[in-house]
Amino acid sequence: MPKTLAQKLWDAHVVRVAPGEPDLLYVDLHLVHEVTSPQAFEGLRLSGRHVRRPDLSLATMDHNVPTQGGVRAADDLSRRQMEVLADNCRREGIPLYQIGSRRQGIVHVIGPELGLTQPGMLIVCGDSHTSTHGAFGALAFGIGTSEVELVLATQCLPQKRLGDLAVTISGELPLGVTAKDIVLGLIGRTGTSLGQGHLVEYRGPTIRGLSMEGRMTICNMSIEWGAKAGMVAPDDTTFKYLEGKPNAPKGEAWDAALNYWRTLASDQDASFDSEISIDASQLVPHVTWGTNPGQVAPVTGRVPEPRNDTDERALVYMDLRAGTALADIAIDRVFIGSCTNARIEDLRAAARVVEGRHVHPKVRAMVVPGSTSVKRAAEDEGLDLIFKAAGFEWRNAGCSMCLGMNPDILAPGERCASTSNRNFEGRQGSGGRTHLMSPPMAAAAAVTGYVVDVRELL
Amino acid sequence: MEPVVRVSGRMAPLDRADVDTDQIIPKQFLKRIERTGYGPFLFFDWRAGGDFVLDKAEYTGASVLVTGANFGCGSSREHAPWALRDFGFKAIVSPSFADIFLANCYKTGLLAVTLPERQVRHLVDLASEDPTVKVTVDLEKQEVRGEGFAYPFEIDAFARDCLLHGLDEIGLVEQHTPEIATFEAGRPAWLPAVK
Ligand code: SF4
Numbered sequence: 001m002p003k004t005l006a007q008k009l010w011d012a013h014v015v016r017v018a019p020g021e022p023d024l025l026y027v028d029l030h031l032v033h034e035v036t037s038p039q040a041f042e043g044l045r046l047s048g049r050h051v052r053r054p055d056l057s058l059a060t061m062d063h064n065v066p067t068q069g070g071v072r073a074a075d076d077l078s079r080r081q082m083e084v085l086a087d088n089c090r091r092e093g094i095p096l097y098q099i100g101s102r103r104q105g106i107v108h109v110i111g112p113e114l115g116l117t118q119p120g121m122l123i124v125c126g127d128s129h130t131s132t133h134g135a136f137g138a139l140a141f142g143i144g145t146s147e148v149e150l151v152l153a154t155q156c157l158p159q160k161r162l163g164d165l166a167v168t169i170s171g172e173l174p175l176g177v178t179a180k181d182i183v184l185g186l187i188g189r190t191g192t193s194l195g196q197g198h199l200v201e202y203r204g205p206t207i208r209g210l211s212m213e214g215r216m217t218i219c220n221m222s223i224e225w226g227a228k229a230g231m232v233a234p235d236d237t238t239f240k241y242l243e244g245k246p247n248a249p250k251g252e253a254w255d256a257a258l259n260y261w262r263t264l265a266s267d268q269d270a271s272f273d274s275e276i277s278i279d280a281s282q283l284v285p286h287v288t289w290g291t292n293p294g295q296v297a298p299v300t301g302r303v304p305e306p307r308n309d310t311d312e313r314a315l316v317y318m319d320l321r322a323g324t325a326l327a328d329i330a331i332d333r334v335f336i337g338s339c340t341n342a343r344i345e346d347l348r349a350a351a352r353v354v355e356g357r358h359v360h361p362k363v364r365a366m367v368v369p370g371s372t373s374v375k376r377a378a379e380d381e382g383l384d385l386i387f388k389a390a391g392f393e394w395r396n397a398g399c400s401m402c403l404g405m406n407p408d409i410l411a412p413g414e415r416c417a418s419t420s421n422r423n424f425e426g427r428q429g430s431g432g433r434t435h436l437m438s439p440p441m442a443a444a445a446a447v448t449g450y451v452v453d454v455r456e457l458l
Numbered sequence: 459m460e461p462v463v464r465v466s467g468r469m470a471p472l473d474r475a476d477v478d479t480d481q482i483i484p485k486q487f488l489k490r491i492e493r494t495g496y497g498p499f500l501f502f503d504w505r506a507g508g509d510f511v512l513d514k515a516e517y518t519g520a521s522v523l524v525t526g527a528n529f530g531c532g533s534s535r536e537h538a539p540w541a542l543r544d545f546g547f548k549a550i551v552s553p554s555f556a557d558i559f560l561a562n563c564y565k566t567g568l569l570a571v572t573l574p575e576r577q578v579r580h581l582v583d584l585a586s587e588d589p590t591v592k593v594t595v596d597l598e599k600q601e602v603r604g605e606g607f608a609y610p611f612e613i614d615a616f617a618r619d620c621l622l623h624g625l626d627e628i629g630l631v632e633q634h635t636p637e638i639a640t641f642e643a644g645r646p647a648w649l650p651a652v653k
Contacts, residue, residue, distance in 0.1 A: 024634060028650075042492075055652055064489065075489075078489055084491050116650050116652065118649070128532065128533055142534040143558065144534055144536035144562035145562075146565035147561065150627060158616075160614060193476075193527065196556065197557060223532075226528070247653070249648040310475050403480075403485050405489070424532060427480050431503075
């Protein structure tokens with residue numbers, strides 16, 4: 001029977017199958033952060049259990065870490081959450097990259113850069129954007145806190161089989177159009193729930209031509225159209241990225257791994273429940289206008305007529321009128337960051353737009369690198385100087401204003417051009433208004449003070 | 459977990475689609491390290507706006523939330539079902555739920571049930587017109603019923619079993635420890651361990 005990539009990954013992790021029950025899957029890597037884990041560790045403690053495989057677990061602090069001023073800048077509750085994580089990791093022997101560590105960063109940024117995210121693995125984390133790791137040809141998805149407890153205790157997870165979707169992307173990406181625009185355009189077509197109950201494989205020549213960073217951006221936002229996981233079959237781009245990373249296999253182990261990794265592609269005749277195709281050559285930069293990622297349009301377009309209650313409510317919340325040109329929207333804040341778009345390539349792309357320009361006087365803009373290593377790499381290249389000279393704030397790594405659990409938040413009514421993944425009401429601060437876009441688009445918004453077609457600045 | 463067999467009570471209508479978990483429980487309340495105490499912050503921003511449906515006196519004490527499609531999308535925070543339960547909901551009826559939210563509901567003992575759009579619309583209208591109407595969400599019989607109607611629903615058989623018997627899933631998985639150990643021993647050597 002020909003198999004899809006997702007089916008191969010699934011089958012390789014089945015510990016036990018029983019009729020009428022979900023499959024029991026073995027987890028290769030469990031990523032842990034401070035916000036969704038305390039109750040799980042507490043549950044273990046109350047039942048006298050311990051972590052089965054601390055060596056297959058990795059914890060970091062990302063969601064509520066301050067991006068300046070260190071741990072002392074955190075509010076009491078955030079600090080307590082970080083302390084509790086540190087205690088739990090110490091007690092259970094789980095490696096932790098805490099605030100201040102050279103390897104600290106957003107959980108979905110550090111896994112890949114440490115070489116811990118590898119093709120063929122099953123990776124889970126108490127965070128819906130775990131789908132990011134699928135870019136390496138891994139099966140990776142988010143879980144809730146009860147499931148975190150279950151994985152800590154057993155290193156396994158019962159899961160019902162899911163459907164298979166394929167998204168085939170072909171055509172050359174035009175200048176100024178990025179992976180973020182591919183995925184925003186896709187969600188504009190599918191809406192926010194089409195992927196429910198499915199594992200998605202992104203494929204086709206355009207995907208092959210993308211860097212690992214670009215693939216991660218696309219897989220990252222799979223959850224935004226409802227999919228459980230997104231993935232890309234590994235290829236030479238993947239292997240090149242991994243080779244030499246701290247936790248990547250070495251020597252003979254590398255050869256053995258590589259032999260296996262090369263089998264990780266959907267078989268020629270494998271069938272999907274449904275397939276979507278996208279012509280990337282026709283894409284333009286996209287911007288969201290509403291309060292979910294499906295409410296998105298090409299930057300050359302206008303705020304659409306509302307189709308339903310959800311649209312109407314979104315327009316009220318966003319203080320926008322149907323028919324307004326997207327490029328006429330003035331913005332107050334710019335956030336370049338998050339697990340979607342704060343890797344080195346994203347910062348380079350934004351810096352190229354910013355270089356030689358200045359942040360608009362009415363705008364407050366910040367760059368929050370996805371990890372401490374990304375920050376260091378950017379500084380080695382002098383990107384920090386470009387951003388700072390232009391008037392950007394250059395911060396320490398964390399989730400920051402992607403969800404505003406730390407002090408980085410929008411004031412009510414403020415409008416933000418953001419490279420993150422969710423434009424939900426209040427996501428970046430109660431009453432704040434978010435427009436999602438790519439890093440070059442956010443950079444263009446910073447220097448002009450408006451949502452603007454970045455292609456005009458290139 | 460307490461077994462859940464059926465939930466009977468009044469309904470509260472939240473007539474919106476795509477309600478995300480950031481609305482259900484905003485991020486500033488995710489800093490607690492307990493599983494309880496989230497009820498007062500349920501739909502915090504919407505309630506702060508005033509005139510929110512759940513704050514109307516006639517819906518106080520409702521135990522069944524009836525709402526639009528794709529409920530619980532977005533963040534995986536299990537704090538969302540915790541908050542709904544703390545607030546007093548024991549069942550939610552919607553045309554569809556986001557995957558992770560649905561799994562979290564089952565683990566929390568919150569009875570999340572899907573019905574076709576038309577039937578959910580009927581329930582929302584019913585609750586809006588007469589807040590005193592009672593319904594029963596019956597997991598054993600797999601139906602949502604009230605005066606003059608009984609709507610059958612489908613639910614994953616295993617999830618149903620766990621809910622009906624209040625099974626401890628960790629305990630269930632631990633019964634398979636020998637199989638887990640065998641699988642573990644056969645894992646390829648190149649797979650990373652965190653150093
Ligand atoms: S950056 Fe945003 S989306 Fe990513 S893990 Fe952090 S909070 Fe979640």
